[in-house]
Amino acid sequence: MSLVLTDIADGVATLTLNNPDERNTMTHPMVEQIIAAMDRFEADENVGAVVVTGTPPAFCAGANLGNLAEATGESLGVIYEGFLRIARSPLPTLAAVNGAAVGAGMNLALGCDVRIMSDRAKLDTRFLQLGIHPGGGHTWMFRRIAGPQAAMAAVIFGQVLDGKEAERVGLAYKSVPADDLLEVAHEFAAKAAMAPRQLSIEAKQTILDMADVDNHPDAVARELRPQLWSTKQPWFAERLAALQSKISRR
Numbered sequence: 001m002s003l004v005l006t007d008i009a010d011g012v013a014t015l016t017l018n019n020p021d022e023r024n025t026m027t028h029p030m031v032e033q034i035i036a037a038m039d040r041f042e043a044d045e046n047v048g049a050v051v052v053t054g055t056p057p058a059f060c061a062g063a064n065l066g067n068l069a070e071a072t073g074e075s076l077g078v079i080y081e082g083f084l085r086i087a088r089s090p091l092p093t094l095a096a097v098n099g100a101a102v103g104a105g106m107n108l109a110l111g112c113d114v115r116i117m118s119d120r121a122k123l124d125t126r127f128l129q130l131g132i133h134p135g136g137g138h139t140w141m142f143r144r145i146a147g148p149q150a151a152m153a154a155v156i157f158g159q160v161l162d163g164k165e166a167e168r169v170g171l172a173y174k175s176v177p178a179d180d181l182l183e184v185a186h187e188f189a190a191k192a193a194m195a196p197r198q199l200s201i202e203a204k205q206t207i208l209d210m211a212d213v214d215n216h217p218d219a220v221a222r223e224l225r226p227q228l229w230s231t232k233q234p235w236f237a238e239r240l241a242a243l244q245s246k247i248s249r250r
Helices: 030-045 065-071 072-087 104-110 137-145 147-156 163-169 178-194 197-214 218-232 234-248
Strands: 005-007 012-017 049-054 095-096 100-102 114-118 122-124 174-176
Touching: 005 030, 012 030, 012 178, 030 072, 049 174, 049 178, 072 104, 100 104, 104 122, 114 163, 114 178, 122 234, 137 147, 137 197, 163 174, 174 178, 178 218
Parallel strands: 012 049, 049 095, 095 114, 100 122, 114 174
Antiparallel strands: 005 012
16 A cells, blocks of 8 residues: 555645554655655646645644654654655645644644645644654744744643634634535645746745845845846746736727
8 A cells, every 4th residue: 555645636746645544644664655756746847836635534643653662863853754855845835634633743734835724633742742852843833833822832731723723823824624625725736836836936935035034125135036037037928928918908
């Protein structure tokens, strides 16, 4: 059985963790298949965005606890690569969180650019409840996305967030009915895939780089190079001509 299923449609690649009997927990073999799938997506010029989800009932219930019981820095790094590989992708990434996302599984969701959650899904850090310190950049990602209070509430005080609550605190962009999740996520990602691929990659990197920019003038300067670059690309002339033609027919 493949531990990772892949599909490409409308410029959107979907990566589905596929070990439902173990609630899609991350193991070394699964991580290897995640890495291989992402390598294929990024090498395919027809892929403009990636959706990450899990075969029900879970999104990803974390790292295999057997692996954690005998963990070393090296073995943890192997598991971390399952979500870090996706977090490093230059392509736009979207987590379609269909069920429980626990520990390293929550890291997988946090590592994506956008999270859309089923109203039945749960985000559960659970590290402290298992007697283990958070890892994989969990607290940094959480605090960066939703702020220190939300991170404290979940990590230290053990609050588990459903889709609506995750949306309220800003961890999820939106919560949708479970039956609509994959359709909504695909349509959402397809809008990113409609843009020129390299333009989306450049814009994503600019947004990430803005974390270190402190003022508006520096932000203007940071955007200038890629904006000028984009105006020299063939797609800009084509899309501008199409827009002008559309306006002239009104």
